[in-house]
C-alpha cells in the first residue's frame with residue numbers, strides 16, 4: 001500500500017521531469033530556429049495577422065468592459081473617502097500592473113493559444129509535418145518558429161491595447177457616467193503612474209506571459225497524439241496550463257517587482 | 260545493373276511488442292523500378308519511413324547513397340532527403356495553401372529561382388499529372404485521387420534522383436491510372452532515377468517494376484523480376500498475385516481463435 005503510493009509518486013515525478021525536459025528541449029530548438037526565421041518576414045507577418053490582428057476584437061471589447069467595471073467599483077470605494085478624483089490612478093495602476101497583462105494572457109490563451117495548438121496538432125495528424133520533413137524542410141523552422149515570433153510580438157502589443165482601452169473604459173464609467181472631474185482624472189493619473197515602476201514592470205509581465213503562453217500552445221500542438229482526441233486534449237491542456245502558468249508567474253513577478 | 264543506392268541489411272523494427280520487421284535485407288538500384296508488395300499492414304509504409312529516416316530501426320542498418328541514414332547529422336539527413344521524393348499514402352498536402360503553392364513549396368524552400376521559372380516548373384509538373392487547370396483550388400476542394408496526383412507532382416518537382424511512391428494507383432480511375440503508370444515509367448527511364456513503389460495493384464506493378472520484393476510477416480518472402488514471380492510455383496505467391504481469399508497468406512491481423520473470441524463474450 002505504502003510502497004505502491006511511493007511508486008506512484010516516483011513515477012509521477014519522473015514523468016513530470018520527462019515532460020519538462022521534452023518541453024525545454026523543444027523550447028531550445030525553437031529558439032535556435034528563431035534567427036533564421038527573421039530572414040523570412042512574410043511568414044512572421046502572416047502569423048502576426050492570424051494570432052494578433054484576429055484577436056483584436058476580443059481584446060478591445062474585453063478591455064473596455066474590464067475598464068468600465070474598474071471605474072464603477074473604484075468610484076464606489078473612493079467616494080466614501082471623498083477621493084473620487086483619484087479614480088484615474090486606481091484604474092490605470094490596476095490595469096497597467098495587473099489586469100492588463102494577466103487578463104490579456106488568459107484571453108490570448110483561450111483565443112489564439114488553443115487555435116495554435118489545434119492547427120499544429122492537425123498538421124501533425126494529417127502528416128503535413130511529416131511530409132515537410134521528407135521535403136527536407138524543418139517544421140520547427142517553417143511552422144513553429146514563425147508562430148513563436150508572431151505570438152511574442154503580438155501579445156505584448158495586445159496587452160498595451162487592452163490596457164489603453166481599459167483606461168478609456170474607466171474614464172467612460174467614471175467621468176462620463178458618474179461625473180468625476182475629467183481634469184483630475186487624467187492629471188492624477190499622469191502624476192502618480194510611474195514609467196519604470198508601473199509601465200515597464202507591467203510590460204515585462206506582458207512579455208514573460210507571451211513567451212510562456214505561446215510556448216505552451218506550440219508544444220502541446222507539436223506533441224499532440226495524432227488523433228481527434230489527441231487534438232482536443234492538446235487544446236484543453238493549452239488553455240488550462242497557460243492559465244496556471246500565468247497566474248502562478250504573476251504572483252512571483254508581483255512579489256519580485258512591487259513588494 | 261546500375262549501382263545500388265539503398266542497401267538495407269538485417270533490419271529489425273517493432274511497434275511496442277508488435278514486431279514489424281524481422282531481419283529484412285534488400286537493395287534498390289538506380290535506374291530501376293523496385294516494388295514492395297505484401298498484404299495490408301505488413302509494414303510497407305513503415306519501410307518507406309525507415310528509408311526516409313523518419314523512423315529508426317531497432318537493429319540493422321540502412322545505407323542511402325552510401326550513408327547510414329539513421330546516424331547522420333540533421334544537415335546531412337536533409338541533404339539526402341533533397342535527393343528523395345516521397346509520395347505519401349494520404350497525399351499530405353499543406354492545407355493552408357492552394358495546389359500551385361503546394362507544388363511550388365519545395366522550390367520556394369530550397370531554391371532561389373525567379374518567380375517566372377517557378378511558375379513554369381510547377382505548371383509542367385501539374386500538366387504531367389493532368390491538373391494544370393486545378394492550380395487555384397485548395398486541397399480541401401480536391402477529390403482523394405486529385406490530391407494524390409498533386410502530391411505526386413510535388414514529389415517530383417525538385418527532380419529527385421530517387422522517388423518513393425506509397426500506393427500511387429489507389430483511388431484513381433483507369434485512365435488516370437494508365438497516365439500515372441506511364442509517368443512513373445518515363446521519369447524512371449528518361450532521368451535514370453530509382454523508383455520505389457508500394458502497391459497492391461498487381462497488374463500495374465508487374466507491368467512497370469523491374470524487381471519486386473514481396474514482404475510478409477516481417478520478412479522478404481519472395482523477390483525477383485516480374486517474370487520470375489509470375490512463373491513461381493510458390494502457392495503463397497500465386498494466392499497473393501491472383502488475389503484468392505483462401506491459401507497460405509494471412510488475411511487477418513494476428514488474433515486469437517475466432518470461435519473462442521466470439522464465445523468469450525458470453
Ligand SMILES: Nc1ncnc2c1ncn2[C@@H]1O[C@H](COP(=O)(O)OP(=O)(O)OP(=O)(O)O)[C@@H](O)[C@H]1O
Nearest residue numbers: 274279297298299300301302303304305306348459
Ligand atoms: N503510429 C503507429 N503506432 C503503432 N502501430 C502502428 C503505427 N503505424 C502503423 N502501425 C502498425 O504497423 C504495421 C504496419 O503498418 P504500415 O502502415 O506500414 O502497413 P502497410 O504495409 O503500409 O499497410 P497498407 O497496405 O494497408 O498501407 C501495422 O500493423 C500497424 O498496426
Ligand SMILES: [Mg+2]
Nearest residue numbers: 303304348425
Ligand atoms: Mg501503407
